[in-house]
Amino acid sequence: MKNATLSDLFLSFARVGVMTFGGGYAMLPMLQREIVENRGWATEEELTDYFAIGQCTPGVIAVNTATFIGRKTAGIAGGIAATLGVVFPSLVIITLLASLLSNFADIPAVQHAFAGVRVCVCVLIFNAVVKLWKKTVIDRATLLIFLAALAGSLFTNLSPAVFVVVSGLAGLAVKVWGARK
């Protein structure tokens, strides 16, 4: 396994951040090229493992994967350097865009454009939910958890965090009880 300097890690992950549109799986090919092929910091299998763990642990998947690889190649400081690298492009690009957009927000054409864009966002969220549904609602118990969390978040003001904690306990209870039977 090759060792990496902190600045190498920062720059490599900044490059991955710049080239990733849309996050999640869109990032995997970029990581394969930069981290596995160009740098040799991880094998294909390790990358897939990190990605899978990144998906089932809390937080932004791209950040989780960056922390993993950074830590592996240069310790805790490496984990932090890689993470700062992957978020750096977002910080710059979004801050510029947000300041630009806030100056134009009062123009009617911009408002109409965003009204149209919001409709598109509905569909994007819906499509994401359908994709997640297929992977996460896999039997009767998960369907019940889904419905309970949906009803709960639609009709109460509880923090989403409450549902995450309770559903985790419910998952544990269902599986342990199921195993005992």
Added chain:
Amino acid sequence: MIYLQLYWEFFKTGLFAVGGGMATVPFLREIALRTGWYTPAMLADMIAVSESTPGPIGVNMATYVGYTVGGVPGAIVATLGIVSPCIIIILIIASFLEAFRSSPTVERVFYGIRPASTALIAAAGLGVMRLCLVDEAALAAGSLLSAVRLPQILLLAVIWVLTNLVKPLKKLHPLVFIALSAAAGIAFAM
């Protein structure tokens, strides 16, 4: 001490949002409703910008919200807030990776969290949908028919068909559909 509060809100979001970018939406919606820092309509715009720019969506969202609430320092604080729990959790997990991966308890807990996370995103999506398709002012005035925004519903149907049923278009980047919707919004003065 808005920065401290921003950091804390995004720390919580990073800690509990499981399953990628969209999983942050229900948390950001709840923050919007509770603090009044930004409106749910602004949140929908931020989602669109985050989807259309480079970088992980969750990080983009944090930067955008942070900037809206507290300028450049706000953007930095919110971004650090959302990545802090990721760094802590992964550094802990990495030191006993094998045990974590093969732990039945971990698998059982996430078996329950995953569908709930899907449900939270669905509920947030319904919130955005109501915001787009229903004119709350007309609804409050009791006029059901004029409360429904027809052009928006048509556009919704068109985008859904394009992204789900038209084979060559399905793989296109969301940016394409966002640009298309922006054009439609201007054309039909939505």
